[in-house]
Amino acid sequence: MKDVQRLLKKKIPTPETGIEIRKSICTICDPRTQCGLDLYIKDGKIIKVEGSEENPYSKGTLCSKGAATRQYVYNEDRLKTPLKRTGPRGAGKFEQISWNEALETIAAGFNDIKNECGPESVAFYSGYAKYFRPYLKRLAHSFGSPNYISESSVCYQATALSQKLVFGRPGGPDLANTNCLLVWSSNPFYTNPGDARAILKGKERGMKLIVVDPRETPTTAHADIHLQVRPGTDGALALSMAYVIINEKLYDQDFTSNHTYGFEEYKEYVQLFTPEKGEELTGAPADKIRAAARMYASFKPAAILPSASSVVHHTNGVQNYRAIFSLVGLTGNYDIIGGNYVKTPSFLHRAAFIRTREHEFVQPKSWDDMPPRIGADRFPVWVDVIDEEGQAMQLPYHIRSGEPYPIKAVIGFGLNYRMWPDSKGMLDSLNKLDFFVNVDIFMTETCKYADIVLPTCTSVELSELRCYDLGYIIYTQPAIPPLYDSRPAADIIYGLANKLGLDDSLFKAGYEAGIDWILEPSGITLTELKKHPSGMFTPKPQQLPEKKYLKTGFKTPSGKMEFKSKIIEKYEGRPGFEALPVYKPPKFSKEAAPELAKEYPFILNTGSRLPMFIHTRTYRLTWTSSLRPNFPSVDINSEDALRLGIKQDDVIRISTPKDAIEVKANLTQMIQPGIIHMYHGHPNADVNLLFEGDYFDPLSGYPGFKAALCKVEKVSER
Numbered sequence: 241m242k243d244v245q246r247l248l249k250k251k252i253p254t255p256e257t258g259i260e261i262r263k264s265i266c267t268i269c270d271p272r273t274q275c276g277l278d279l280y281i282k283d284g285k286i287i288k289v290e291g292s293e294e295n296p297y298s299k300g301t302l303c304s305k306g307a308a309t310r311q312y313v314y315n316e317d318r319l320k321t322p323l324k325r326t327g328p329r330g331a332g333k334f335e336q337i338s339w340n341e342a343l344e345t346i347a348a349g350f351n352d353i354k355n356e357c358g359p360e361s362v363a364f365y366s367g368y369a370k371y372f373r374p375y376l377k378r379l380a381h382s383f384g385s386p387n388y389i390s391e392s393s394v395c396y397q398a399t400a401l402s403q404k405l406v407f408g409r410p411g412g413p414d415l416a417n418t419n420c421l422l423v424w425s426s427n428p429f430y431t432n433p434g435d436a437r438a439i440l441k442g443k444e445r446g447m448k449l450i451v452v453d454p455r456e457t458p459t460t461a462h463a464d465i466h467l468q469v470r471p472g473t474d475g476a477l478a479l480s481m482a483y484v485i486i487n488e489k490l491y492d493q494d495f496t497s498n499h500t501y502g503f504e505e506y507k508e509y510v511q512l513f514t515p516e517k518g519e520e521l522t523g524a525p526a527d528k529i530r531a532a533a534r535m536y537a538s539f540k541p542a543a544i545l546p547s548a549s550s551v552v553h554h555t556n557g558v559q560n561y562r563a564i565f566s567l568v569g570l571t572g573n574y575d576i577i578g579g580n581y582v583k584t585p586s587f588l589h590r591a592a593f594i595r596t597r598e599h600e601f602v603q604p605k606s607w608d609d610m611p612p613r614i615g616a617d618r619f620p621v622w623v624d625v626i627d628e629e630g631q632a633m634q635l636p637y638h639i640r641s642g643e644p645y646p647i648k649a650v651i652g653f654g655l656n657y658r659m660w661p662d663s664k665g666m667l668d669s670l671n672k673l674d675f676f677v678n679v680d681i682f683m684t685e686t687c688k689y690a691d692i693v694l695p696t697c698t699s700v701e702l703s704e705l706r707c708y709d710l711g712y713i714i715y716t717q718p719a720i721p722p723l724y725d726s727r728p729a730a731d732i733i734y735g736l737a738n739k740l741g742l743d744d745s746l747f748k749a750g751y752e753a754g755i756d757w758i759l760e761p762s763g764i765t766l767t768e769l770k771k772h773p774s775g776m777f778t779p780k781p782q783q784l785p786e787k788k789y790l791k792t793g794f795k796t797p798s799g800k801m802e803f804k805s806k807i808i809e810k811y812e813g814r815p816g817f818e819a820l821p822v823y824k825p826p827k828f829s830k831e832a833a834p835e836l837a838k839e840y841p842f843i844l845n846t847g848s849r850l851p852m853f854i855h856t857r858t859y860r861l862t863w864t865s866s867l868r869p870n871f872p873s874v875d876i877n878s879e880d881a882l883r884l885g886i887k888q889d890d891v892i893r894i895s896t897p898k899d900a901i902e903v904k905a906n907l908t909q910m911i912q913p914g915i916i917h918m919y920h921g922h923p924n925a926d927v928n929l930l931f932e933g934d935y936f937d938p939l940s941g942y943p944g945f946k947a948a949l950c951k952v953e954k955v956s957e958r
C-alpha cells in the first residue's frame with residue numbers, strides 16, 4: 241500500500257497506480273511544430289505532461305507554452321456549453337442552449353441569407369487551431385460561398401505569394417544539409433524550436449549563419465553576421481546584396497541564362513543599390529552587406545529561412561520578399577538539397593512524402609463557378625496566385641461597403657477581432673452583421689459580440705491528422721474526452737453540414753471516411769494509423785529529385801524563374817504593382833512621410849513573439865504569464881528612455897495619428913534607438929488600435945504592422 245502511495249506521488253504509470261500514458265500532440269502554436277505529448281492520465285484527468293520521445297520533430301521537448309498544457313486544458317475560462325446571446329452585443333449576457341438548437345439556429349440563419357442574398361453573403365473564417373481547415377473550406381464551398389478566409393491572410397500566405405511570383409512553387413530551406421543559412425527576420429528560438437535545434441546542429445558542423453533582424457535576438461546571438469536593418473528596408477538590403485553578387489560575378493550564370501526571365505532588367509535595376517546606398521537605406525554597414533553577400537553566394541549549398549510574417553507586415557512587403565527570394569535564383573540555390581528545396585505538401589502544408597487528395601477535398605467547386613472572393617476587387621494578384629482563400633483583412637471593408645455584394649453572416653473558428661489593423665473598426669464591422677457565430681475554446685472578448693457561441697476543445701481532446709516534413713504522419717486519439725459539453729471543431733463542421741442539408745457525399749460519409757478519402761492515393765489508412773498512436777514514418781516515401789524544373793519548367797507564366805513578374809506586369813501602372821522587385825520605403829517612414837515624422841519621430845514595430853506567448857492564446861495562463869510579470873509592456877531603447885526621462889515600468893503613451901495606448905515601458909538594448917516595439921493583441925494595450933485599416937501592402941493587402949510612425953510621452957512613474 242505504501243509502495244502504491246509512493247508511486248502515485250511520483251506519478252508513475254503502473255496497473256496499481258491506475259496511471260497510464262496517452263499520446264497526443266500540442267497545437268497551441270500551429271502548424272509546423274505540433275510537438276508530441278505524453279499525457280499521464282489518472283481517473284480521466286491529465287495529471288502530468290511531458291514531451292514525447294517518439295515524436296521525431298520534438299524529440300521529447302516542449303516549450304513553456306506546451307509545458308502549460310494542463311493550465312490550457314483545465315482553464316477556468318473554458319466555454320462549457322453552446323450559448324445564445326440575450327443582452328446587447330459585447331455585454332456578455334448569454335443563455336445556455338443545446339447543440340441541436342444551436343446548429344439548427346445557425347443552419348436556418350445561413351440558409352435564409354443564402355436564399356435572400358446568395359451563399360457568398362456568408363463567410364467562414366478560421367483562426368487557430370488549424371487542423372480543421374480542410375473541412376471548413378469544404379463546408380464553405382459546398383454551401384456555395386467562395387468566402388473561406390483565415391488568419392493566414394495576415395500570416396504566411398503573402399510569403400508564399402512572393403515566392404510563387406518568383407518561382408511558381410515555394411522552396412523551403414533544407415536546414416539539415418545547408419552550408420550557409422540566411423535567416424531573414426525570423427527568431428526560431430522563440431517560435432519554432434525544431435528550426436532552432438537545426439541551426440545549433442548546423443553551427444556544430446560548420447554551417448555559416450547570417451541573420452537579418454532589426455532586433456537582437458537569441459538567433460542573432462549565434463550569427464556569423466547580423467545585419468541589423470531598420471524595419472521595412474529588407475528589399476533595399478536584398479538588392480544591395482544582389483549588387484555585390486552580380487558585380488563580383490558570384491552568381492550562377494548557367495541558371496540566370498537558361499532558367500530565368502527578366503534578368504537583364506533586374507541586373508540593371510540593382511546597380512542603384514551599391515552597398516553604400518544599401519547602408520544609407522537600411523542602416524546595416526556597407527562592409528557587412530558585402531561580407532554577407534559574399535558568404536551567402538560562396539558557401540554552397542545555401543538556403544534562406546524566411547519568416548512567416550515579419551517581412552510581409554510592411555506596406556512594401558511583397559516587393560521586399562521578391563527581392564529576397566530573387567537571391568535564391570541568382571545564386572542557383574533553388575530546388576537543390578541544402579538550398580531552398582521544393583517538397584510537395586501532403587496535408588496542411590506539410591510534406592510527409594505521400595500523395596493525397598487534400599486539394600480535391602478542400603476545393604469541391606472551382607473558383608470560376610462562384611462569385612469573386614472577399615478582396616478580389618482590390619487584390620487581383622492575390623486572386624491570381626493564392627488558391628486557398630479570400631483576403632480576410634478586407635472583411636471589415638466588405639461588411640461596411642456591401643460591395644460588390646453584402647456579407648451578412650460570419651462563422652468564425654477562433655476569430656479575434658484584435659488581429660485586424662484598426663481593431664475597433666473591425667469590431668464595429670462585426671456589429672453590423674445580421675448574424676455572427678464564434679467557435680472557441682475560451683470565452684474571449686470577441687465571443688461576447690457573437691449571437692451564438694459554440695464551445696470547442698483542445699488538441700488532447702480530439703482526433704486529428706497531421707503530417708511532418710520528416711516523412712512522418714500521425715492520427716491522434718483523444719487522451720481525454722472533450723471537457724464539459726464542448727466538441728471538436730471538425731464535429732461542429734460536420735454537424736453543421738448535416739443541418740444545412742448539403743448534398744455532399746463526403747460530408748455525409750463522416751469525418752474519418754473523409755480522411756481516408758484524402759489519404760487514399762498514399763495507400764495509408766486510418767486503420768493503420770490508429771495502430772501507431774504516436775505516429776509513424778511513411779512506409780513508401782515519394783522520391784523528390786532536385787531541380788524538378790528541368791523536367792517540368794517553373795509554374796510561372798513564363799515557365800521560368802521570374803526576376804520580373806509577368807503576373808504583376810498585367811497590372812502595371814497601379815501604384816505598387818511594379819514588375820521588378822522595386823524598393824520603396826514604408827509608407828509611414830522618415831523617407832516617405834518626412835512631415836509626419838517630425839511629429840511622430842519613432843518607428844513603431846509590432847508583433848514579435850516572446851517564447852511564452854503565441855498571439856493571445858496563452859496570456860490567460862498563470863504559468864506562462866508569470867514568466868513575463870510586467871506584461872503588457874512596450875520595448876524602448878534605454879538611450880531613448882534616458883533622453884525622455886522614462887524609467888523601467890513607467891507608464892508611457894504611444895500615439896499615432898490614429899489613436900493612442902498607455903502601457904508600461906520595458907527598457908532594453910535589444911532594439912535600436914529610434915524604434916519602439918510592442919507585442920500584439922493584449923486587451924489592456926491593443927497596439928492594433930494605432931493602425932489605420934488601409935495601411936497595407938497593395939499587392940497582398942497585409943497591414944504594415946512592422947513599420948509605422950509614432951510618438952512617445954511619459955504618463956506616470958511606476
Ligand code: SF4
Nearest residue numbers: 266269274275303306
Ligand atoms: S506551443 Fe510549444 S510545445 Fe506546443 S507545439 Fe508549439 S513549440 Fe511545441
